[in-house]
Structures are given as structure tokens and as C-alpha cells.
Amino acid sequence: MGAGLACIKTQAGKRKTSEEILTAESAYLIWKLRCEQVIQNDNEPFNEREIENRWINMINEHIQLDRRMTSWKYGRQSISPKLVKATWKGLLEREHSLPDDWVTNSGVLVGIESDLCRRTGPRGR
Template sequence: LRANYTDEIKERATCQHDHKLEDITHILVNCESIGQELIWNLAGNLWSKKNSKIEWERPGLGVIIGAGLANISSQTGKRKSGDERLYKILIAESSYLAWKLCCERVIQNNNTPFTEQEVENRWNYMMNEHLQLDRRMTSLNFGKKWVSPKLVKATSIWKGLLKAEDFLPDDWVTNTGVLVGIESDLRRQTGPRGR
């Protein structure tokens, strides 16, 4: 650290929970404070609920940075665009939330850790917001940025993950009068840590 940095900034350079350098890898992958590990477990549990054939590995920094390039194919070689999109959403949104929670904890909350329930609620809210964004993006008003309702529904980005899915009307994607949300029973379970 530079000598002209304030004491406060110098203090923030080291994680108060495990006394490691507070760099991007630490924040997104290695920090032992409640937050990022639970976030990745929730993401993994959602992925496993959706894709029992494609095993979830906890992402390392390289996977997080390169998630936009993910290519998921069936055994016949056909791209699974719904699975690719869900994977990209999970990695991008989960890493952003881990970063955001770290900043809030360190800068706003005087290093007071979040509770597991707070982290889980924030993650569930974030994923439900993305589901609602996908629904809104099916409006033709978005022009070239329009998302096909078929991609949201038929290619099954969210299929198997929604509350009371069997009772949703066929037009749940475009019908704004339908309340849709993701199941929130993705309680913690530990898995292998990817690096």
C-alpha cells in the first residue's frame, strides 16, 4: 500500500475475519466471513435442482471472469441455451452479490458480518428480481434486446425452479397478473470448492 493512503484504507486492505489481503479473489472465492460461501452454496443448490446431470463446481476467479463464455451442450452436441443462460446468471449475479455484501460489511457496517438468513434472503431476492427481469424483457418494446418468451419458458431457464410451477397458466411469462417466484428451499449444503 502506498504511504499516502489513509489509515482507514490501510486497515480495509486486510480482511478482519481471516486476516488475509482483501483482493478480488479473496472477496469472491476465499473469504471466511458469512456471505460468499453461502452464496455459492445457494447457487450450486439451485443449479443442482435444475441440472442433475451437469455437476456444479464452486467457481474460482477464472470461471467467474469467463462465465460469459460458458458453452453447455447436450451429449449429442446441441447447445443448451437455457442452461447456458441460467449458468451465466448464477455466476454473474452471485459474484456481484458477494462483492456487494463485502463492501457493505466493510464500509457501511463496520465489519459486522451478515447473518446467514440475511445473505439467503438477499440472494433469493436477487434471483427473483432476475426472473422478473426476464419476464419484462419479453416485451417487444425492447426491440433488439427483446427476449423470446420461448427462451424464458420453453427452453426452460426457470423450469423446475418455480414455486407452484404445475399451477401456473401457460402464459405466465407474459401475463403480468401472475405472481411467479423461485423456490426458496435451497438451504445450505457444502460442496467441492473449485479454484
């Protein structure tokens, strides 16, 4: 419950928002998986590939939510595309080749993908 209170900073004192998000989301996924394992799966553990794929999917959903929240339809409550870029900087797959408007361009697919998923995942990479 306290994962949302994590404040991770650089040595210079600047917050590392993306790492804070990853910490909170990871803790939540661990809790969900443990509940699912005990309640639904007769305490049968998940395999590593399934855990990794679920983590990647969860983080990608968070990135997509952040992108949608930049929409003008939210008015003053929308978040800045600049903030979204700064939040996820250094964590996106092929980040160097993304167009400048990747945050607001709904046709651009972005996200996090692991080596394991590239080798064995459903997309066949």
C-alpha cells in the same frame, strides 16, 4: 469480473443458461455483500437468513426483468417468451402449476423461494 464468461454445459454440450445466470448473479451479490460489510458495517458479518433473502430477492428481480423484456414495446429487441421459459425451467417455485402464459401475464407471481423463507420469511409461508 469473469463470472459473465462462465459457460456451463450439460454432458451433451447444451448450455445451462439458468446456471450461468445464477453463477454470475451470486458472484455479484458476494462482492456487494463483502463491500457493504467492510465499508458500512464495521466488518460485521451478515446472518445466513439475510444473505438468503437478499439472494432470493435478486434472482426474483432478474426473473421479473426477463419477463418485462418480452414486451412488444421493445420491438425487435424484445426477447422471446419461449426463451424466458427455457432459461428458468426447473428453477421456479410451483413451476408445474404456472399457466402457459406466465411469462407475459403480469398478474402471475413467479420466482424462487427457499424453504427457509417459507418457514420464516415475511410472507409467513
